[in-house]
Amino acid sequence: MENSDVFERRKKKVKNYFEKVDNGKFDVDYYNLFTEDTELYFPKFGFSHGKEGIRQFGETMAGFLKNISHDIETFNYIVSENYVVIEGTEKGTLQSGKEWPDHTIAFGKFCSVFEFEKDLIKRMHIYVDPDVASEDIDKILLLNKETNKNHQFYTNQTEMIIKMFYDIQFGKKEGNIAELFADTVDWDLPGNKEKFPWTGKRHTKNEVAAFFQELSKNVESKKFEIDFISVNGQNATAAGRLSSKILKYDKVFDTEFVVIFKVMNGKIVKYHFLEDSYKLNEEMQ
Template identity: 60%
Template sequence: MEKKTLNEIRKNKIETYFKKIDSVIFDDEYFDLYAEDVEMYYPKFGFEKGKQGIKNFGTVIGKHLEKLTHDIQNFRYTFSDTVIVVEGNEKGVTRSGKEWPDNHTSFGKFCNVFEFDGELIKRVHIYVDPDFTSEDTERLAIFRNDSGKQNSVPSTRDVVEEFYDLQFGRKEGNIVDLFADYVDWDLPGNKDKFPWTGKRETREEIELFFQELYNNIQSESFTIDFISVEGENAAVAGQLSSRILKYDKVFSTEFVVIFKVINGKIVKYHFLEDSYKLNEEMK
């Protein structure tokens, strides 16, 4: 028998995850899919940790849904190191007897991000509209533009996504225009060795940052695992690899970026990476 690759094993684990959920079978096999310190996230619900956290979420979602079915056969998988992203369609019935999606204002689209430790799920972040039956009339009116007017102020998520579109050339424009006149900016590091690090406040200083950054490093890879938004605040997590030109060495690290957006402008930008590792490796 041909030995399965690790990605094939992980994909099978994901399929089992969805089959168990659809069948409402939360047995030992289901909980054995997870690492002991698993982290999960669901919109409006928030974060939970550990297998007990998985049980807590199941109790909450079970109070709302009578039935849930995923179109497992037509899932789209994206593999990246220990992360597997699953895009697909789902349908169901609420406890009040309403079927969804209606394919008019709700479409049953979802995306799950799984991160593995070996063969075990260590993180599952679920991205879906929890308003399954489109009863959130205020938000529906906004998105359907029932008032005939468009909101001219972009959302926090829109600003963050545009920031990365501009930074990586997916969109034309001046990235500095996304920032307010005064910004709480911090990228901790040894400024004597790495001039792009440190605190900044003005748009002129931020413009200088991008000049210094592009003059001193060459991006090898930059992967965003997820963007989490709560009102004016956003957190972006991922991994990057950059060649530090002065030392001709590649530096790899996980990162977290903290944004705060007010009236469509970035007023806070804190970039957190392993600055100690950077300082030690570049000699």
């Protein structure tokens, strides 16, 4: 009975910890959950010690997390001797506005080990992937393949990047689409650049970012349909139809299109967008 009471008190302390984290309530009672010499570990953050270390960790997390919440009611508690181990799930929003997990690669699962000294937390080691939003693409692919020297690896990598590209473009996923591109890019969208400033060649990630800004100022998308995407190793082709209103001319342009991609080391290095640029030039008068 005595051990049972101790275990319940410790479980209550752990639950209180997560409730305060979720509510952002880092008050005196929060710090009083820990011993003066408490030890914390978090992947890629490393170790910290004492209540000051707990505070520094909280500030670090606040630097990239807007909010976080844990599914406390579904926690799996493992209690033994001086330990309470939590297996559970979490979700939240990054400072960029992106919500996680995506339930495709990141599932929000975590495990935390709490070691107690009487009724205070003496050690808290958190085991979770800090890449909560599945942005660490290269490592994800390496972890899921035995080798990166075969054709299937490159095909899977290319498929993943292109899917992410169109998910962001269609608003299915939050993200900066320009970050999918390498620093140096072979980009080409043929057209009359004097009339249509978003067309032409580009060579850097920053120029790619400028393209999407120029496009949104000059073009209103009415329809963008992909018929198919074909992937072969590092190379891919997407084909479809689009309908766009060219704002300067207040006219709608319809065309079929083909996009040629090349992906290397998890980044797009080639993007050629081919449409009926002659028809565009003739119709926009």
